[in-house]
Amino acid sequence: MELKSRYIYIVILLAVLTSLPLWVGGFLRDALILFFLYLAAAEVWGFMAKHAGIVSLGQQIFIGVGGYTTAVLSMYFGIPMYASVIISGLLGAGLAGLLSFPLLRLRGVYFAIGTFLAAEVIRLAFSGWEFVGAGKGLIFRDAYGIPTTIIYYPALALAVISIFLVYLLYHSKLGFGLRSIGADEDVACGLGVNTFVCKATCFILASLITTLVGAVNVIHHTYLHPTSAFSISWTVNFLFVAVIGGVGTIVGPIIGSALFVAFGYLFAQYLGLSLLLEGLIVLAILIALPQGVWSAISRKLKLNLKPPL
Amino acid sequence: MIGMLEVIGLTKRFGALTAVKNVSFKISEKEIVGLIGPNGSGKTTLFNLISGFYKPDSGKVMFRDHEISGLPQHKICKMGIARTYQIPRPFLEMSVLENVMIGALYGADESLGKSRSHALECLKFVGLEKKKDVPAHNLNVSERKMLEIARALATKPKLLLLDEPLSGLNPKEVAQARELIRRIRDDFGVTVFWIEHIMRALRGVVERVIVLNYGEKIAEGSFEVVSSSSKVIEAYLGEKWVIG
Numbered sequence: 001m002e003l004k005s006r007y008i009y010i011v012i013l014l015a016v017l018t019s020l021p022l023w024v025g026g027f028l029r030d031a032l033i034l035f036f037l038y039l040a041a042a043e044v045w046g047f048m049a050k051h052a053g054i055v056s057l058g059q060q061i062f063i064g065v066g067g068y069t070t071a072v073l074s075m076y077f078g079i080p081m082y083a084s085v086i087i088s089g090l091l092g093a094g095l096a097g098l099l100s101f102p103l104l105r106l107r108g109v110y111f112a113i114g115t116f117l118a119a120e121v122i123r124l125a126f127s128g129w130e131f132v133g134a135g136k137g138l139i140f141r142d143a144y145g146i147p148t149t150i151i152y153y154p155a156l157a158l159a160v161i162s163i164f165l166v167y168l169l170y171h172s173k174l175g176f177g178l179r180s181i182g183a184d185e186d187v188a189c190g191l192g193v194n195t196f197v198c199k200a201t202c203f204i205l206a207s208l209i210t211t212l213v214g215a216v217n218v219i220h221h222t223y224l225h226p227t228s229a230f231s232i233s234w235t236v237n238f239l240f241v242a243v244i245g246g247v248g249t250i251v252g253p254i255i256g257s258a259l260f261v262a263f264g265y266l267f268a269q270y271l272g273l274s275l276l277l278e279g280l281i282v283l284a285i286l287i288a289l290p291q292g293v294w295s296a297i298s299r300k301l302k303l304n305l306k307p308p309l
Numbered sequence: 310m311i312g313m314l315e316v317i318g319l320t321k322r323f324g325a326l327t328a329v330k331n332v333s334f335k336i337s338e339k340e341i342v343g344l345i346g347p348n349g350s351g352k353t354t355l356f357n358l359i360s361g362f363y364k365p366d367s368g369k370v371m372f373r374d375h376e377i378s379g380l381p382q383h384k385i386c387k388m389g390i391a392r393t394y395q396i397p398r399p400f401l402e403m404s405v406l407e408n409v410m411i412g413a414l415y416g417a418d419e420s421l422g423k424s425r426s427h428a429l430e431c432l433k434f435v436g437l438e439k440k441k442d443v444p445a446h447n448l449n450v451s452e453r454k455m456l457e458i459a460r461a462l463a464t465k466p467k468l469l470l471l472d473e474p475l476s477g478l479n480p481k482e483v484a485q486a487r488e489l490i491r492r493i494r495d496d497f498g499v500t501v502f503w504i505e506h507i508m509r510a511l512r513g514v515v516e517r518v519i520v521l522n523y524g525e526k527i528a529e530g531s532f533e534v535v536s537s538s539s540k541v542i543e544a545y546l547g548e549k550w551v552i553g
Contacts, residue, residue: 193415
């Protein structure tokens with residue numbers, strides 16, 4: 001494919017995606033919003049995990065912080081909602097920067113445990129914090145009545161931004177540093193890579209996106225509760241989306257997120273069983289295609305795509 | 310001659326074991342110095358102390374008149390000390406060129422474009438340019454050894470620490486590598502500190518040899534002097550082999 005025609009395809013695709021809410025039904029709009037939000041968060045989660053070797057099990061911190069900050073700023077401080085979303089993103093990024101100091105000194109599985117514990121601590125803090133509704137949760141009344149035709153756009157924008165971010169990051173100087181850290185952190189440091197600064201930058205960028213996902217999600221969902229907002233199931237779902245699609249690829253999470261949302265709707269009627277069914281399907285996919293669905297497809301079709309596609 | 314590296318009373322303990330015990334020496338600019346000693350004598354630990362991977366328990370490391378002991382590895386690398394590993398540690402999933410680019414990008418603080426051409430030069434120097442696009446896990450032992458050297462050179466070091474660069478090479482490759490090490494000094498003006506297990510491999514290339522045994526420096530001097538020293542022979546072969 002020539003470079004020019006490739007750009008034309010991207011433009012057509014974006015045009016279709018932007019006009020989509022005008023001609024699809026409400027049900028599909030809901031599904032698409034979820035699809036974009038999970039896609040945005042899973043892209044950055046997968047990049048961090050696969051290329052930089054930073055496996056976080058605490059990204060729910062940022063989902064929760066994004067949601068609570070947006071709701072509180074809009075309702076209690078009268079800040080316009082779009083501004084609340086942006087401020088929540090900055091706050092999430094700042095929090096990620098602060099958390100980097102204790103957490104990024106840990107490596108591998110210890111980092112994963114550390115991030116999970118940090119999320120639990122923050123969940124407990126929110127459960128006892130009266131100002132944000134404590135254990136009763138918080139209803140985001142200001143977001144009532146915002147139609148999905150509008151919420152669709154920030155969700156789409158986040159997915160697109162996340163994909164471009166991962167692409168640019170991979171090909172940047174920072175991306176090289178992160179990949180060397182993912183491969184062998186001590187050797188990378190010996191070659192002059194400031195491993196802490198590289199890892200922290202990556203963690204902050206990924207958490208910024210994840211916070212914004214949490215912010216848009218609360219506008220869509222209009223309800224917050226500490227147990228669900230800071231639940232590890234968020235990160236497990238991002239992991240699911242990234243891994244079944246093909247972790248560390250850009251196309252993988254697109255397929256993964258579509259499958260995830262489709263499963264969610266398909267199994268919704270079997271209430272208690274839905275998680276079990278999803279779990280079984282993931283196991284089946286991973287046993288059959290350990291590199292994920294997309295890697296299997298691209299190998300079968302001999303696409304020879306350059307990473308990180 | 311200008312001082313490049315000065316190690317003063319360096320000591321490193323691991324529990325009850327003293328891996329490096331009160332070691333002092335100096336290396337001048339553009340010297341090639343060999344570091345030998347039996348297995349477990351503390352050679353690699355000494356490299357880990359100089360490159361900043363370990364912090365010393367006492368003593369200090371001076372590099373071009375600045376104390377570097379206690380600094381993080383990446384800072385020491387940027388100041389001009391690069392190292393290779395005895396068992397090569399390439400970034401397996403990355404291409405050979407990308408491996409070397411890491412050194413150029415970060416150690417020498419170059420841009421992406423500049424680092425690419427610089428890394429290619431380094432690969433040409435060690436004779437690996439044909440493999441530049443191959444993933445590093447496809448390289449054999451001797452190619453990995455050369456990749457280690459190229460990657461370290463890409464950081465533009467003033468002092469290069471080579472940890473057994475000849476192990477695993479066949480006799481022809483050993484001869485080429487010895488020539489390469491000489492050229493690293495002659496062409497690039499890099500000072501070389503070279504750990505070697507096989508003493509005779511150093512002959513004719515090094516100006517000086519430092520000998521460690523049980524973490525202590527037991528001899529230092531020209532190759533001829535050191536290799537005939539009774540203390541050194543005793544350390545390597547045992548007391549009964551010392552003649553006279």
